[in-house]
Amino acid sequence: MNESGARVLVEQIDQAMTGLAQLLAEPATAHFESLHPIFEDLERILVRKAGIDAAFAWAADMNQAGFKVGSSRTVDYLMQALDLSRAEAMARLRRGKALFDPPAEPEPEPAVDEDAAERERRRVEAQEKAERERKAQAAARGRDAAAEKRAVIDEELRALSPHASPGYNELLDQALVYAQSNAVGLLRHWLREQVRLANREVSRLHEANRAFHRRYVSLSDPDEYGGVRLSGYLPSDMAAMLSEALNPARTTGMEGSELQTFEGMSMGKKRAHILAAMCRNFLNTKTPNLRGVGSIIVSMTMEELENMKVDDVFPTSTGHLLDPFALMRLGEARSDAFVIHAQDGQALYTGTGKRTANLWQRIALFASELVCSHPDCDRPMSDCQVHHIVAAANGGETELANLTNLCWGHHRDNNDNREPVSPFGWADRDPGSGRVGHRKRRDDPVVMNDSPAAQRSGGAKIRKKYAETQEPLFTPA
Structure with a gap:
């Protein structure tokens, strides 16, 4: 189809939408029994728009559409030319990439001391997976799903390991099929379980730093009150540090301190108060402590210490589980404590005569x-x-x-x-x-x-x- 043909179709859609709007100009007087089958059909037809949006976003990216609005980023073009939010523009770009970018060739998992036969077996498996991914991507292009369901699919597939099997495109195609006959809530639960099963067999070597690579913190635009929302994702070691740093119990009795919190404050307000004070202190001093965290305690047995494996996790005083990679990132703080248990499981006694436990x-x-x-x-x-x-x-x-x-x-x-x-x-x-x-x-x-x-x-x-x-x-x- 040429450009003039596309223009004719868009004009026909415009006329049709105008006519439908006129039918419902006075919804109280509309004959619902006659109209509801028509509008149910309309909803099914409009499901196709989400796929069209993804295809156009991919085409815009391939043609460096950002230049049309003075930017090197396609997302700016989608935001300005189509009047989209950044979140929606990014979502369309991700969907377009998933449907039209050729799937990357998967790399076989690393193995130790493997023979030639085992190496060849893994190479063949990787090729077979790549072929399944290409076929699944082609099939997914022909599937329709409403934008809300596509958003759920996008969100759940972000947790899929690039080394999992089935791969991204296979699960995308399966999810689009499932979405045709199931509600949004069922789709989310079903796909989350499929992702969990696909990730289950992935080597821990591949996944050890996955949470670390997904780390981010973002601030929303100000709302009508001028406030912003914080959101983000932290690996376990960063989460443990933040949890302990924002612990209101550490500020009890600090009279006159900027970190002091007060009775009557909710837990959330106390943490916000402490976070603002810490940021203020940092901006005033410009001297962050780079020697470690302090105040975080890790528990392990002697056997775990001597035979530590890549998939081991160790509990902390903040309730987070740290793997060996997270332990290394935690730093060498002078006051971090690693508790090693004796054979009977009991901790060594150390007492003082003070009223408060030391x-x-x-x-x-x-x-x-x-x-x-x-x-x-x-x-x-x-x-x-x-x-x-x-x-x-x-x-x-x-x-x-x-x-x-x-x-x-x-x-x-x-x-x-x-x-x-x-x-x-x-x-x-x-x-x-x-x-x-x-x-x-x-x-x-x-x-x-x-x-x-x-x-x-x-x-x-x-x-x-x-x-x-x-x-x-x-x-x-």
Whole structure:
């Protein structure tokens, strides 16, 4: 079709849309029973526009359309000439690239000490995958899906590894087929599961730094109040640093400090307050600390340390799991702590006579419990307070045997005086295992926290390993 033919079609669409708008100029008087089949057909027809938009965006990119608006970027042309938002313009470019750019030749996964036969097998597999990708891309060009469904497909496929099988184009084609007979919500759940299954067999060597490469932080345009929204994506080590830096518990009692937060502030407002103060301090001093993070604690067993593998992950005091690559990026902060457990899983005792648990006691508690010790709670140590099992007011000492981690909510509800009429129970140490849990009433057993989060602690790993081969880990006094 030549350019004049395209012009005629666009003019016909213009006339048709004008006529339909006139039919509904007075929707209250429109005869709905006659109109609804027509407009249902219209919606099905307009589904094709999303594919046309992607094709035009790709054509614009191939022809350096940005030059038409004084820019080297096609996205600027789409924004100005078609009056699109940046997000929509970028989405159309991504869809066009997925449908029309030739698929890249996949690189076989690296292997160690492979023979010639194995190398040839992997080469053939890579070629077969490339051919499937080309066929799937060609098929996907002929599939229709509404813009909303295409947006869901774009979003979910971003999580697909470039080394996964099925590949991007195969899953794109399958998703477009699925979208024809399923609602948006079902499409999202179905495709997310397909991506998970496709990624499952990918070598950890390929995926070790995937989260790091996807890192970003962005600020939205100001809204009507002048405020902006922050969004982003951080790998686990950066997330742990930010979580600890914005922890309001670190600013408690800092009177006169710009970092001070106040009672009545929500958690979100406290974090915003701290973030603004940190930025102000940095802009005033221009001296960022490049020596490391500090205040982040990592737990591991001696066996894990000596036999560390690329797919190992280690829990932190902020609730994030760090792989060996993230540990290296974390830096060499003088106050970062790596807790190594003895064979019995217990942390070494280090005590002081102070009312507030010192750093080493907090490290020991973290190593043993990792999270709040209340049953089924997964709040990390950064959201917890050190609790005296026997209250200090009742003579309890600040020693490791009398301490546990409780999140703010469970700490507030703890029945310190152990009154029998209280609806709340209290944290207590089980005399058999030595572990701290929750006792509902005086004659009830102590219930421990065996949630998945708690099971990640080094102490829990040790207890599990030696449960059937060693004597009890704790001997009652």
